[in-house]
Amino acid sequence: MKKIKEIAILCAGLDDVMRGYETHTRLLFNSLLKENIEGIEFKLYKRTGKKNKIEKPLHTFSRDSKIVRFLAKFRGTNFYWESLFFSLKFIFHTLIRFKKFDKILVIEPMVGRTLLVFKFLMKGKPTIILTHGVSMEPKEYIQMGDVFHQVSIENYKKQVSYFKENKINKETFLIPHFINDTSDNLKQTKEELRNKFGIQTKKVLLSVGVINRSKNMEYIIRETNKLSKDWTLVLCGKIGESDLIKLGKELLGKRFIHLFVNRNDIPEVYAVADLFVLASIQEGFGIVSIEAMSAGLPVILHDKELFRWILKDDTVCIDMTKENALSSFINNKLINNPNWFKEKGISNRKLFENNYSWTAVKKEYLNLLLTK
Incomplete structure (x- = not known):
């Protein structure tokens, strides 16, 4: 060479x-x-x-x-x-x-x-x-x-x-x-971080990105509203369309939390979650998806070739243009295979180490x- x-x-x-x-x-x-x-x-x-x-x-x-x-x-x-x-x-x-x-x-x-x-x-x-x-x-x-x-x-x-x-x-x-692996930099436990961000429920669904419709954030808000009240939705990112923040508060009340944190504090945001969803229909890549994998989270993406290639698993890519697709997927996992969330998080962590x-x-x- x-x-x-x-x-x-x-x-x-x-x-x-x-x-x-x-x-x-x-x-x-x-x-x-x-x-x-x-x-x-x-x-x-x-x-x-x-x-x-x-x-x-x-x-x-x-x-x-x-x-x-x-x-x-x-x-x-x-x-x-x-x-x-x-x-x-x-x-x-x-x-x-x-x-x-x-x-x-x-x-x-x-x-x-x-x-x-x-x-x-x-x-x-x-x-x-x-x-x-x-x-x-x-x-x-x-x-x-x-x-x-x-x-x-x-x-x-x-x-x-x-x-x-x-x-x-x-x-x-x-x-x-x-991305760099920052999982070892956390100084607080999951419970401590949830208290810090005001999360009061047992389960947390997270999405990271600009809060606008091109990131399909409205879809995530409406689909979370169809889940049980055990779930809090955390959206982390710059506000692109403020009416979506209003919609989240109207539908979910205290179970909707918007965060905009320093880049160095992003690992804390991933650490509070039980599930990560990126609902974008189009992305150049979607770095946040591998950030979530690094944090050991199960990840759900839209059903397209790029995302199937990233996740190496077609079953976690769903059509997020269809109403009820996301909420039905989550509810079915909770009913039929509640251990899936933990197991998928572990396998995603290995996927990150081996590929990203x-x-x-x-x-x-x-x-x-x-x-x-």
Whole structure:
């Protein structure tokens, strides 16, 4: 295996917002550093945040700046312009500092597109690797990278088929997202944490994500209302549609709890739950599902190929466009196999360790980044 010398990892939103993009980039960069690979130097570029020898903020316009909002009225979106300014500043930085990178890993599509267009300006003409984790068709992102990293089996199959059909010779890797194991960091018991968050029932159903209808949160609220009064619904995330909070309180009363906590406190939220549900019909991946598995929770997802691939179990993927599907599934388990919740949680924990921990995916990520 031929080693390369310098690898740049770019993410404009890092240390500013906390989407899946930023979560993945920070975890990957920190994990790579801990490997302490001889002869390999990793550099992280971001729009804002703290500066040190290996992390460089470029201080470009944010998605919320006046100039970006103004330009977005005429073309593209706020994210488009944020990514464009960030990419151009990075290219300028490499030119005036005579920086040469062997590979550049990006996760924001517009960053990849811009770097590929102006790649001829960069010293050594680095390989651009795009981590693709959104719902885009291959023909839309083909000009955003030299090499592609897919985190979804659905996107991977689409790309392989499209490339074969159009005789495109670009390498593609299928490697899932991963997370750090934080299960040992808890300082309080489950009961203590439930008291802390004001939970008064025996059972807790948890969902994590933006509280809006695109995450299908209304469905979870209405389905929880069909369960016994032993259940409390905890929704953890930024409020996107405030009427859903009102609906939860109207239907469930004190059995509805909304939380919005610091990222470091998320393990406490998972620790209070007995069951995790992500009801989204569409997701780029759904990192929260593997966070729940890491916490040893049973997980229920919508019935689609991506989620079946993640969970390795078709029986826990149900059609969450259908009324009563979720509540019936939970009630049937309680009646026919009450031990299922504990047993599934244990098997999910093993699934996480074997598939979605850094130890499980490290070899694949190093292969993506360190081989020519």
